[in-house]
Amino acid sequence: xxxxxxxxxxxxxxxxxxxxxxxxxxxxxxxxxxxxxxxxxxxxxxxxxxxxxxxxxxxxxxxxxxxxxxxxxxxxxxxxxxxxxxxxxxxxxxxxxxxxxxxxxxxxxxxxxxxxxxxxxxxxxxxxxxxxxxxxxxxxxxxxxxxxxxxxxxxxxxxxxxxxxxxxxxxxxxxxxxxxxxxxxxxxxxxxxxxxxxxxxxxxxxxxxxxxxxxxxxxxxxxxxxxxxxxxxxxxxxxxxxxxxxxxxxxxxxxxxxxxxxxxxxxxxxxxxxxxxxxxxxxxxxxxxxxxxxxxxxxxxxxxxxxxxxxxxxxxxxxxxxxxxxxxxxxxxx
Amino acid sequence: xxxxxxxxxxxxxxxxxxxxxxxxxxxxxxxxxxxxxxxxxxxxxxxxxxxxxxxxxxxxxxxxxxxxxxxxxxxxxxxxxxxxxxxxxxxxxxxxxxxxxxxxxxxxxxxxxxxxxxxxxxxxxxxxxxxxxxxxxxxxxxxxxxxxxxxxxxxxxxxxxxxxxxxxxxxxxxxxxxxxxxxxxxxxxxxxxxxxxxxxxxxxxxxxxxxxxxxxxxxxxxxxxxxxxxxxxxxxxxxxxxxxxxxxxxxxxxxxxxxxxxxxxxxxxxxxxxxxxxxxxxxxxxxxxxxxxxxxxxxxxxxxxxxxxxxxxxxxxxxxxxxxxxxxxxxxxxxxxxxxxxxxxxxxxxxxxxxxxxxxxxxxxxxxxxxxxxxxxxxxxxxxxxxxxxxxxxxxxxxxxxxxxxxxxxxxxxxxxxxxxxxxxxxxxxxxxxxxxxxxxxxxxxxxxxxxxxxxxxxxxxxxxxxxxxxxxxxxxxxxxxxxxxxxxxxxxxxxxxxxxxxxxxxx
Numbered sequence: 001x002x003x004x005x006x007x008x009x010x011x012x013x014x015x016x017x018x019x020x021x022x023x024x025x026x027x028x029x030x031x032x033x034x035x036x037x038x039x040x041x042x043x044x045x046x047x048x049x050x051x052x053x054x055x056x057x058x059x060x061x062x063x064x065x066x067x068x069x070x071x072x073x074x075x076x077x078x079x080x081x082x083x084x085x086x087x088x089x090x091x092x093x094x095x096x097x098x099x100x101x102x103x104x105x106x107x108x109x110x111x112x113x114x115x116x117x118x119x120x121x122x123x124x125x126x127x128x129x130x131x132x133x134x135x136x137x138x139x140x141x142x143x144x145x146x147x148x149x150x151x152x153x154x155x156x157x158x159x160x161x162x163x164x165x166x167x168x169x170x171x172x173x174x175x176x177x178x179x180x181x182x183x184x185x186x187x188x189x190x191x192x193x194x195x196x197x198x199x200x201x202x203x204x205x206x207x208x209x210x211x212x213x214x215x216x217x218x219x220x221x222x223x224x225x226x227x228x229x230x231x232x233x234x235x236x237x238x239x240x241x242x243x244x245x246x247x248x249x250x251x252x253x254x255x256x257x258x259x260x261x262x263x264x265x266x267x268x269x270x271x272x273x274x275x276x277x278x279x280x281x282x283x284x285x286x287x288x289x290x291x292x293x294x295x296x297x298x299x300x301x302x303x304x305x306x307x308x309x310x311x312x313x314x315x316x317x318x319x320x321x322x323x324x325x326x327x328x329x330x331x332x333x334x
Numbered sequence: 335x336x337x338x339x340x341x342x343x344x345x346x347x348x349x350x351x352x353x354x355x356x357x358x359x360x361x362x363x364x365x366x367x368x369x370x371x372x373x374x375x376x377x378x379x380x381x382x383x384x385x386x387x388x389x390x391x392x393x394x395x396x397x398x399x400x401x402x403x404x405x406x407x408x409x410x411x412x413x414x415x416x417x418x419x420x421x422x423x424x425x426x427x428x429x430x431x432x433x434x435x436x437x438x439x440x441x442x443x444x445x446x447x448x449x450x451x452x453x454x455x456x457x458x459x460x461x462x463x464x465x466x467x468x469x470x471x472x473x474x475x476x477x478x479x480x481x482x483x484x485x486x487x488x489x490x491x492x493x494x495x496x497x498x499x500x501x502x503x504x505x506x507x508x509x510x511x512x513x514x515x516x517x518x519x520x521x522x523x524x525x526x527x528x529x530x531x532x533x534x535x536x537x538x539x540x541x542x543x544x545x546x547x548x549x550x551x552x553x554x555x556x557x558x559x560x561x562x563x564x565x566x567x568x569x570x571x572x573x574x575x576x577x578x579x580x581x582x583x584x585x586x587x588x589x590x591x592x593x594x595x596x597x598x599x600x601x602x603x604x605x606x607x608x609x610x611x612x613x614x615x616x617x618x619x620x621x622x623x624x625x626x627x628x629x630x631x632x633x634x635x636x637x638x639x640x641x642x643x644x645x646x647x648x649x650x651x652x653x654x655x656x657x658x659x660x661x662x663x664x665x666x667x668x669x670x671x672x673x674x675x676x677x678x679x680x681x682x683x684x685x686x687x688x689x690x691x692x693x694x695x696x697x698x699x700x701x702x703x704x705x706x707x708x709x710x711x712x713x714x715x716x717x718x719x720x721x722x723x724x725x726x727x728x729x730x731x732x733x734x735x736x737x738x739x740x741x742x743x744x745x746x747x748x749x750x751x752x753x754x755x756x757x758x759x760x761x762x763x764x765x766x767x768x769x770x771x772x773x774x775x776x777x778x779x780x781x782x783x784x785x786x787x788x789x790x791x792x793x794x795x796x797x798x799x800x801x802x803x804x805x806x807x808x809x810x811x812x813x814x815x816x817x818x819x820x821x822x823x824x825x826x827x828x829x830x831x832x833x834x835x836x837x838x839x840x841x842x
Contacts, residue, residue: 035707071790081541199524
């Protein structure tokens with residue numbers, strides 16, 4: 001009997017058509033249902049260094065009535081590229097972490113609705129290991145001009161400007177400071193002086209740099225102006241200091257994504273990241289200075305770090321020139 | 335049955351050929367020549383080819399004594415060793431990369447070749463060994479009586495009989511080594527670039543889609559060429575597997591056994607055991623601390639979700655992609671006479687998962703089928719890469735079934751599907767279980783497509799592992815090693831099971 005009914009089902013054109021229709025409609029419905037978010041949800045996409053505490057997320061949810069979901073992406077550059085690829089149907093409502101090296105690209109691709117609002121800033125500077133230079137009785141470097149001198153041969157590690165925003169910031173610094181073709185000459189001299197190029201900041205700082213936890217072989221690293229505050233040893237002194245001549249001022253932004261499903265919620269996120277409560281967390285969690293002048297700065301920072309008197313590269317057009325800089329850079333290092 | 339076939343055609347057209355053609359179309363602009371013909375692309379292509387070719391040669395060389403020792407003859411424990419050396423082939427590539435890096439941190443081309451051999455040696459051994467089992471040994475015995483040594487016998491006789499198996503294993507190994515995305519990305523560490531990693535980096539770093547599409551074109555050309563040679567080889571030198579001419583080990587086999595034991599221990603077991611040992615050494619001391627951390631999100635909350643949650647995502651994706659791949663794959667395989675349908679479904683094996691993921695990303699963005707927004711996008715993309723595997727396992731077993739059954743069934747008026755359901759399905763239980771096992775393992779380890787298609791709370795185990803090892807730090811690294819160790823044990827258990835099922839089948 002069972003076989004007979006099965007036979008019927010296998011053969012009836014109506015049953016077959018119905019089954020196919022059910023499968024097709026089922027797939028569409030499944031895609032639709034799993035792809036739709038709750039009305040109260042607001043999604044903030046961020047680069048992978050973003051930190052927001054549970055209590056701040058709860059505070060946001062409570063004060064705004066929305067339900068904040070964080071979407072951690074790759075580093076800022078890869079995140080921006082992903083957003084451009086998916087802009088027809090954005091993966092989030094708001095974005096944090098596009099910085100001044102990427103803002104032009106984001107604007108040119110019509111990624112953002114309304115303005116990009118600055119939230120925080122920091123300086124990309126070289127750090128050096130004070131202990132290493134004291135032990136080897138070599139004068140500490142004072143400017144990026146020193147890095148091509150023979151006494152600093154094979155002591156420096158930088159990040160690849162094609163893969164790291166930190167690296168790109170330094171490339172821009174040299175373009176601004178030395179002009180064209182001065183910057184290419186500078187990089188050729190750096191290469192001849194055996195500079196090491198890493199793919200990302202974490203590898204350069206935590207693995208190759210001698211002054212941090214990795215205790216690597218390189219006593220000079222491209223990092224941030226605030227990094228020395230994290231290398232304070234038991235004697236109350238920082239093991240590292242910044243080279244203040246040749247820093248780049250990096251500014252990070254938050255903005256509403258064009259085509260956001262929940263633009264009002266995204267606006268609320270943009271406002272929240274500017275609020276005193278959130279601004280106060282920038283130094284502690286993301287090692288950046290809050291944009292809000294009244295937000296507190298950690299005492300350690302005031303004690304162990306200095307702001308450079310002059311920064312380079314802020315005035316450059318990254319969107320227009322990045323490709324040609326990288327091309328020229330790869331011709332030197334490729 | 336026409337409507338079902340039409341549906342199958344519509345599925346493969348929409349979900350595979352559409353995204354691939356759209357992606358390649360992005361590269362077909364006035365810059366295609368300059369994108370293809372420049373020193374960088376040529377250098378990347380050349381490196382992809384030679385590292386694959388070199389790895390293949392070494393893998394075949396090492397596989398020869400092992401194929402003899404582990405398949406042609408039998409000694410206590412040979413089954414277990416055969417299962418152990420087959421494990422790396424189906425380990426997630428990202429896990430292989432983590433294991434080898436824990437053992438030997440190096441990002442040279444040589445390290446990549448070692449990794450390729452590590453993955454494919456057991457696989458090559460299996461293909462050659464299965465063919466070796468099928469050889470009639472009377473000629474060899476005659477040579478034996480004439481006093482020929484093992485090595486002489488091999489070069490004079492056996493190597494001709496195994497030509498088909500060697501060519502098959504060689505081209506397949508070459509194919510896998512030319513598409514070793516996860517290995518190249520992690521071990522190459524940005525210093526070495528193959529076609530696949532360049533496709534990925536062209537998108538994530540410089541967002542140059544035409545360049546990525548041009549590289550996809552080159553990659554497709556290489557894999558399709560390799561597939562063509564595999565097909566030709568199968569036609570020209572058919573070899574039989576499954577027949578069981580296993581000989582008891584003799585005294586003169588001791589050198590072959592020793593050589594394979596040394597390779598198995600030094601190449602396969604040592605890195606895997608080293609990884610498991612290292613995973614037990616957390617910064618806080620010996621113990622299971624790294625395993626306890628698997629439920630956290632890593633140092634400074636690197637991850638959006640914990641590894642445990644990522645594991646659940648992977649299991650969920652595996653369940654869905656296995657369902658789609660098994661149903662579709664078995665249906666397509668049951669239509670043995672629709673050669674075009676089968677060919678259309680088998681072709682995806684020649685497309686890199688990176689290319690398919692990118693194709694999905696640029697195709698299913700918006701419009702009537704907004705798949706990109708749904709987490710279903712990852713299992714659906716993965717299932718298309720798995721269907722060829724199902725067909726590959728089931729089709730030969732199906733062909734081996736007695737043709738008389740089919741004749742009889744048709745004269746009795748049974749339809750294709752009915753014949754499949756009542757006659758073939760019960761007889762093919764073994765191969766179907768084997769296919770299911772492989773499909774689940776491959777889906778859990780799939781990295782190339784998932785890397786493009788998952789993010790945030792949808793991340794899968796391999797993508798989360800990649801995030802962890804890209805952000806150095808003892809805690810993250812410890813977690814990555816612990817999760818990798820668990821996966822290795824799991825995969826070894828499943829391969830042993832598959833091995834057991836296969837052997838049971840052969841005895842029937």
